[in-house]
Amino acid sequence: MLASPSLQTTDAPVFRILSKLVIATRESRLALWQAEHVQALLRQRGHQVGLLGMTTQGDRILDRTLSKVGGKGLFVKELEIALEEGRADLAVHSLKDVPMELPEGFLLACVMEREDPRDAFVSNRFDSLAELPQGSVVGTSSLRRQVLLQALRPDLRIEPLRGNLDTRLRKLDDGGYEGIVLAAAGLKRLGLAQRIRQVFEPQDMLPAAGQGALGIEIRSERAQLRAALAPLAHQPSWLAVSAERAVSRAMGGSCSMPLAAHATFAADGALALQAAWGDPQRPGTLVRAEGRAPAGSLEAAAALGVEVAARLRAAGAH
Template sequence: MWQAEHVQALLQARGHTVQLLGMTTKGDQILDRSLSKVGGKGLFVKELETALEEGRAHIAVHSLKDVPMELPPGFALACVMEREDPRDAFVSPAHASLAALPQGAVVGTSSLRRQVLLQALRPDLRIEPLRGNLDTRLRKLDEGQYDAIVLAAAGLKRLGLESRIRATFEPADMLPAAGQGALGIEVRSDRQDLVDALAPLADQTTWLTVAAERAVSRAMGGSCSMPLAAHGTFTSGTLQLDAAWGDTEGRLPLVRAQASAPVTTLAQAEALGLAIAQRLREGGARGAEPAAPQA
């Protein structure tokens, strides 16, 4: 809702009339299992796409890391907005940092990416599942179910909860997810009028960066069922892209890859992402198996 209200305010400031259609999704409702076991991040967008298809809604505002890498036919990503802090945040009432946690401490996250990166930093920790909205996750922490939890810094900052952040992970230690911290706006692909109206909200640097990140995940067959991280940074027209893949069973070492290239177009951004995915595979990362053909 914060995201939708944020976009509403920006569009209204430009003279548009905007009404909110509040919805919940299966991703919001299924809280007793990890996303990787119940259908993935697409659970957060399907109901919104149905509302677009039926004409009940005209635009859908998403946290981009929750948007599947391939949109269904008839839909388009019309706008990617300027990115908030893409990093992960360490949240704990009693411990100042990950390094300060005692041996065997319980850390909550349902992200396979965070799980493998935490295990690489602190193999002794117990990583336990954590689902629910932000308030629910913080309540479970405060009740003592966890010694610490790891959340996206962007969500805490947007909801005025930045004071709960005890430490922020630098990407070198905890590489963010593809698209983390960025908002994407989805429309029906035949609505060029909406694409034009949303154009002033777009941030080209963010769009190019997340396009490269998402290309890594797409090439690896990535979803929330894959422990994959991808994060890009722009410097003077050159995009540096870092990625990491881990084995949730702990049998294989963490695989990292890095490359940089001048990027001014989406095609160049995606090409860099494909090159990184290839380096991950060459380093031992395992992509998702292609789906079996339908009988």
């Protein structure tokens, strides 16, 4: 990914060492890896940092799809309450799990350098999605993945798959599925890249907005904390996910919307954004849109996302 113009930080406070910071985190192995990664980076910069492990409602409800029980906000609400009550100072999220609109008084203070944003096919018997026999059962609870899988292989049976990454792998290993689709980033972060049989290229399975990126949420009045987190930010990643999240926001997106958005920097430095929308009731039907523009600020990146969302709607997405 090419470097992009700097984000505007003219009003940022002067950096200083902060002590006794607490990171609120979910207690899954992947969430703890992410929080410990941020903890280590902050400690390298002289801060004292502890962790507050929490179980969210999204972790507890495993028998229903997220779209039926309140959406991805179920993974962050308890963490935000800890920030609001002062029990924690920051929360580390997989950005694809963060609602497009944060509650009043909260802000996304930092987006870190992105891992692989692509989806991965995991199977114990087959090396690729194409090798699956007709009628094979593939597990995912993502509506986005469902519509994209149906476009690639309309003959497959797509069955729900909830739980953290280890739980999903165990369900595969127990024989409930011929294959499952997971985010490549999570597998790589946990040292499980060997489980990946196929990585889907974006032209075949467009990633979710923010997939592979970590976001750090804080209370908006914490100016010094925001300055302390600034060195962890990766500007190209932040610009790209800002464009992606703007597509979803403009479409009214949540986990109940089968929507994909993925941005990369082109050779000329422009931000190139692709989006796709599908209808679960009409398997195989996909609406696609794309756009590109210079993106030297978060506002410019977001404007590109709004433009691409308008093109999606004009093409029939809703």
